[in-house]
Amino acid sequence: MKKLIPLFVFLFLVSGTSLVYSQNDSEGFKKWTEFMTPGTQHQMMASSVGTWNVSTTLWVYPGAQPMTSTGTLVNEMLYGGRYLQGKVTSTSDRNSSPFEGMFITAYDNATQTYQNMWIDNGSTSIHNTSGTMSADGKTLTMTGTSTDLMTGQPSSVREVITFNNANSTTWEFYKTLNETGKEFKMMQIEYTR
Secondary structure, three states: OOOOHHHHHHHHHHHHHHHHHHHHOHHHHHHHHHHHOOOHHHHHHHOOOEEEEEEEEEOOOOOOOOEEEEEEEEEEEEOOOOEEEEEEEEEEOOOOOEEEEEEEEEEEOOOOEEEEEEEEOOOOOOEEEEEEEOOOOOEEEEEEEEEOOOOOOEEEEEEEEEEEEOOEEEEEEEEEOOOOOOEEEEEEEEEEO
16 A cells, blocks of 8 residues: 555646646636536437346357357446446356456547446456447447457457447457457347346
């Protein structure tokens, strides 16, 4: 804890300096206000608040027999409508142990990108992706990297989230295999309410 105190002091001083600077500079304060104010993208995320049914299909490797699971997703908005938090619980057809996971999705006004963080009880890492929405507002595509468990090396991942309608969303997860350089569909999740 003692090692973290200098970091906390530094972050406090930097954030305090930025705030004072912004308040003394009308253009800077205007930019800061725009940066921190939720917009239409945040309202779109808020439309998914509530409880969803989850149906998952997982292929561990190309050509593998699919594993399926069902469960529940509970979404809520955090910090004045700025972030979407989702908590998933499910049970696999091959394993009675409950699966638990959580994501936080943001829309960054500064970079105009969506950012996502995922953690679960099936790993010890934090999975991060970011991306953009299609022009029609129906498909969000995000990319990032994930550690290949067999090689310990990073591999590219891609998520495609399709908003079918107000009560149906499809999430697809693609992974690029380091051995072949080819992408394959590893998971598909159907969310309904």
